[in-house]
Amino acid sequence: MFDEDGRLDPFLKTLLYGVFALGIGKMLWTWLTGTAVAWIVDSPWAWLTDHPWWAALICAGALVMLVAVTRAVLVVLGFAGGYAAPLPPAPLAPGPDLAEEGVTFRMRELAAMSPTEFEEACAQLLVRDGFTGVQRVGGAGDLGVDVRAVDGDGDLVILQCKRYRARVTSGHVQQFNGTARPHHGADVAIMIGLAGFTEPAATFARQHHITVLGRDEIKKWAHGTHLYRAVNVLT
Incomplete structure (x- = not known):
C-alpha cells in the first residue's frame, strides 16, 4: 500500500482520486437534476441532463484540471513541497551547524539525482553523522574514491557511490x-x-572486509540513522 518512503502507492492514489472525482460528479449531477434544473434551461445544460454519464465524465475532468492548475499555481508561488534544495558544491566544509540540521533524503530523491548529486548527498549525510574532513573527490581519475572522511575514532573512511539502475x-x-x-x-572501505x-559482489566484499550498503541500509541511513548503525561496518 505504501512505498519505501512511506507514501501511498501511486496506483491506489490514482484510484482514490477517481473515486473522489466520481463522488463529486454524482453530487453535481444531483444538484443539476434537482434544484438547479428548475432555472437552468439553456440547451447545453439540457443536453447534459439527457446524458448523465457524459456529465459525470465532464465534471470529473473539470475537477482534475482544477487540481492540476491549483498545484501549478502553488509551485509558481513557492508554496508547494518538492525535493531538497540544490546541494552545495564539493568539497563540503564540516561544521556543527550543518551536522545539527538533521539532513535526510527520500529514496525517490536519491534515485532522481545525477551521479555527482548522489555523491554530494552521501557527503552531506556523513557531515550530519559527525564525520570530519568530509570531501567529495569523485570524478575522472578518482581511482575508486568518491567521498573521503574521518570518523570519530580517527579512521579514514573511503566511499565509492554507485547510483546504478542495475545491481553492482x-x-x-x-x-x-x-x-x-x-x-x-x-581504514574503512565502503561501497x-x-x-x-x-550475491557474488556481496560475498567478495565480506571476504575482503569491504562494507556494502544496499537499498535497505541506504534507506535507514538516508532517513536519519547513523551510517555505522545502519550497517555493520567491517574494519
Missing part, C-alpha cells in the same frame, strides 16, 4: 578493493549501491 557486480567491488586500502590507505549488489 563483483567486478566493481574487486576494482574498489584494489585501490581503497592499497592506494588510498582507507554504496542504490540498486543493491549481486
Whole structure:
C-alpha cells in the first residue's frame, strides 16, 4: 500500500482520486437534476441532463484540471513541497551547524539525482553523522574514491557511490578493493549501491572486509540513522 518512503502507492492514489472525482460528479449531477434544473434551461445544460454519464465524465475532468492548475499555481508561488534544495558544491566544509540540521533524503530523491548529486548527498549525510574532513573527490581519475572522511575514532573512511539502475557486480567491488586500502590507505572501505549488489559482489566484499550498503541500509541511513548503525561496518 505504501512505498519505501512511506507514501501511498501511486496506483491506489490514482484510484482514490477517481473515486473522489466520481463522488463529486454524482453530487453535481444531483444538484443539476434537482434544484438547479428548475432555472437552468439553456440547451447545453439540457443536453447534459439527457446524458448523465457524459456529465459525470465532464465534471470529473473539470475537477482534475482544477487540481492540476491549483498545484501549478502553488509551485509558481513557492508554496508547494518538492525535493531538497540544490546541494552545495564539493568539497563540503564540516561544521556543527550543518551536522545539527538533521539532513535526510527520500529514496525517490536519491534515485532522481545525477551521479555527482548522489555523491554530494552521501557527503552531506556523513557531515550530519559527525564525520570530519568530509570531501567529495569523485570524478575522472578518482581511482575508486568518491567521498573521503574521518570518523570519530580517527579512521579514514573511503566511499565509492554507485547510483546504478542495475545491481553492482563483483567486478566493481574487486576494482574498489584494489585501490581503497592499497592506494588510498582507507581504514574503512565502503561501497554504496542504490540498486543493491549481486550475491557474488556481496560475498567478495565480506571476504575482503569491504562494507556494502544496499537499498535497505541506504534507506535507514538516508532517513536519519547513523551510517555505522545502519550497517555493520567491517574494519
